[in-house]
Amino acid sequence: SQKIEQNSEALNIQEGKTATLTCNYTNYSPAYLQWYRQDPGRGPVFLLLIRENEKEKRKERLKVTFDTTLKQSLFHITASQPADSATYLCALLTSSASKIIFGSGTRLSIRP
């Protein structure tokens, strides 16, 4: 069956370090992958999109990689700050955008 897995445990990182979150998928061939941030009591907020033919995408302190061979995407936050503390969700989209599947999310905490 199709499955998406993100770091099941919460991630605790020291401020200033790089946080790396993982999104693995099986039995699925996504054409696009998105990353969202969700704060408690709020809806997810879009951060980045990466296509299957792109290996890396950057936006300010954020970097996303997409390895279709490993069936994995990595999400990096460099120079992490306490304000980066939130739950991060990955979402896979098929080429026709007919299917959108979200991972369960990884809770990230940045300690001062």
Place this chain on the structure above:
Amino acid sequence: DAGVIQSPRHEVTEMGQEVTLRCKPISGHNSLFWYRQTMMRGLELLIYFNNNVPIDDSGMPEDRFSAKMPNASFSTLKIQPSEPRDSAVYFCASSLGLAELNEQFFGPGTRLTVL
């Protein structure tokens, strides 16, 4: 723009009652999505519309759930009759279209509790 607007923000009802959740997408957005989020199952896509037409409702859990989009600025998700296992946060999201480059903008959600 005020963003995606959902109402009510909180709903507490008793088992067996009808529940109607409402959503106003961002003006100019052609696609609308309804999601349900729980601790156990995460964020699940229930149904989505494009140009007011339902495209995929395969995520709707059962016949007790129905959704409509009578016009470009309004959508409802109805549960009848409601059950305790329907308790969750329901999100509405909209995007410019279904094209992959279009990010989804989520509303604040409706927290539903069915007693």
